[in-house]
Amino acid sequence: MTSDFFLSYTQADRAWAEWIAWLLEEDGYTVLVQAWDFVPGTNWIRQMQQGTAESARTIALLSPDYLTSVYGGAEWQAAWAADPDGKDQKLLTVRVSTCERPGLLAGVVGIDVFDTTEPVARTRIQKMVGRAIKGRSKPDTPPAFPLTPRATPVFPGVLPASWNVPARNPNFTGRDAGLRDLRQGLTTGSTVTVHAVHGMGGIGKTQLANEYAHRHAADYHLVWWIAAEEPALLPDQFAALAKELGHEPDGDPGELRRLVHESLRRVPGWLLIFDNADEAEEISAWLPSGLMPPDTPGHVIVTTRRGGFSSLGAVLDLDVVDPQEAVALMRARVPALAEDVALSIAEELGRLPLALEQAAAYLDRTSLPAGEYLSLLRTRAQDLYSRGKVANRKDTTVASLWTMSFEKVGAENPASLQLLAICAYLAPLPIPLDLFTGHTDLLPPELAAAASDPLDFTETVALAVDYSLATRTPTGLQLHRLVQGALRLHFTHEETR
Incomplete structure (x- = not known):
């Protein structure tokens, strides 16, 4: 047969x-x-x-x-x-x-x-x-009008006509490997390519996406930035994009998505950036998909602290910067900073980019000798967490960076926040989970109940990891030293309310 x-x-x-x-x-x-x-x-x-x-x-x-x-x-x-x-x-x-x-x-x-x-x-x-x-490959939708400047590149140094990306961070340094991996991931294949950038708060996800957009602006005719943290605001932002594409949207979300997605097929190269998305399911319907015309890149970058975005495409996990990048990042703001002191400050701050920028901003503003700042960091770190303004991150400091995540975790699973609270007072090293499962009589009620049930405890730990507040190790859980400090500060404020 x-x-x-x-x-x-x-x-x-x-x-x-x-x-x-x-x-x-x-x-x-x-x-x-x-x-x-x-x-x-x-x-x-x-x-x-x-x-x-x-x-x-x-x-x-x-x-x-x-x-x-x-x-x-x-x-x-x-x-x-x-x-x-x-x-x-x-x-x-x-x-x-x-x-x-x-x-x-x-x-x-x-x-x-x-x-x-x-x-x-x-x-x-x-x-x-x-x-x-x-025996042929006829597209599903009509081709673009032949006079569309499909093969005409954007002149280097000139931003695309359709552009709403935030200003470039003048102090951005390093992350060459991350930018290279992101570029390689986006430019593979002939379909709309989605690439998520994942990591803890302050790790530099938004800054990486911003730098990518500016660095490769000449590759696109449209680059559009979408604040994705509040799903209810997505229709308004897509309506603005629809107007940019020459339409007058009627307000129906489904029709709005269809209108934008079909119009993008006629744009000779585009990039959409969904910044700070919380759930993959909340944005999936808004993402364009399908085959693109030849030589017409259709790229999507999603930045997120949360897990679960591999269902949309490839995921780039960002880690803290290496020591040399940490020094370069601070010296971009404070050129006279001695390398040995800069390295010591970087290690005290766990080489978290936001914290490094904040420290450099504080040194730049106060002209405090770096050695004295290092001493204060070792003795009064929590007092410094709210001091120093970071470029492109208005009102965001180490003190406030994870507050919303703490509140969301506490509302979703109180036991998970209790777990984080205890870990905040331990060394920033892998913490064995049997420390909790083997001593349930010493734990707060919600955490004790969760630690007594293997499935419940797995979910309790997973939520902390899902919000990028902790990292799962083969035998335990590990928190970044600044997440620990922010947790201690958070609970200090809660006690004084």
């Missing part, structure tokens, strides 16, 4: 083969796949030969394991030999993990599914199959 598709894969990629086979059969195609069709008692070599010879097309699932498989090589080569010029598209390739396309495979146009989300992978498979059967 002739099948529409024969799936060629190695056992290491069986999960991918079954997922793709199910998708294709769900869409009405017939599929020959070893996992389902090579049942006990059959001659699998004979069935493999029949699969390549009698199926209309072969889909090769490329991976490092597949490329070293003798049988995999025989299968795709048989399909290629039956259609060497690709006229009938008898060989289709899908990369299921990072690998090269060696030899003849380099000349076969394929798709990647390992670098994205399930909905996008599903769309890529369906479009690839549709193009192979129809």
Whole structure:
């Protein structure tokens, strides 16, 4: 019996083969796949030969394991030999993990599914199959008017005509690896690419996105900044974007999203930045998706403290800056700062970018000798947490940075906030969780109840990690020293109310 598709894969990629086979059969195609069709008692070599010879097309699932498989090589080569010029598209390739396309495979146009989300992978498979059967690749929406300046780049040094990004931070330094990884992640593939930047408060997520937008402004014709912390404000911000695109929105959120998403397909390169998003589900409907016209980048950056954003796309986890970057960051504001003192200040502040900027701002404003500031930091750190103004972060200091997160955690799970409160008074090192589960009689009521139940305690710990207030280690929990200080300050203020 002739099948529409024969799936060629190695056992290491069986999960991918079954997922793709199910998708294709769900869409009405017939599929020959070893996992389902090579049942006990059959001659699998004979069935493999029949699969390549009698199926209309072969889909090769490329991976490092597949490329070293003798049988995999025989299968795709048989399909290629039956259609060497690709006229009938008898060989289709899908990369299921990072690998090269060696030899003849380099000349076969394929798709990647390992670098994205399930909905996008599903769309890529369906479009690839549709193009192979129809023999053409007509887009789902009308092409842009030919006079649209698609290939005309923005002159370097001049901002795009459609631009609402906050001013560039003149003191931004370092983060070269993060910017490089973000660039590489956004510029891979032909679909709308979403890349989340994740990390604790003050780690520099917003500043990284801001610097990326300014540094690569010439690559886009539209760059739009969206404050995503309050989902209720998204419609108003999209309405402003719709007006920028030449429309008069009627206020219906669904129609507004459709209008903006369709209009962006006609913009020769765009970048949207959703800053400080709290929940992936709250913004997912607002994110454009799907294939973009050739040479037309459609990029989305999401900054967030919360977990759970891998469902939207790739995630870049930001950590504290390295010692050299920490010194450079402070010297950008205070050039005369001695390196050894700067290093000591940086370590006292846990190399958190916001805290480093705040310290440099305080030194710049007061002209206090750096050595004296270091002494104060070691003896009166909490008094300094609210002093020093940071560029582009009005009214944000170490003292206030995590206040909203503390309040949200406390409202959602009081036991989680109690856990953080206790950790705030311990050393900034990994804290064994059995310290809590083994001494429930010494804990506050809510935390004691949670620590007595493994599932409840797992959720209690997970919430603190989800808000980027703590890091999970193999055996425990660890808090940044400044999160600990801010927690102590928070509870001191609570006690005096």
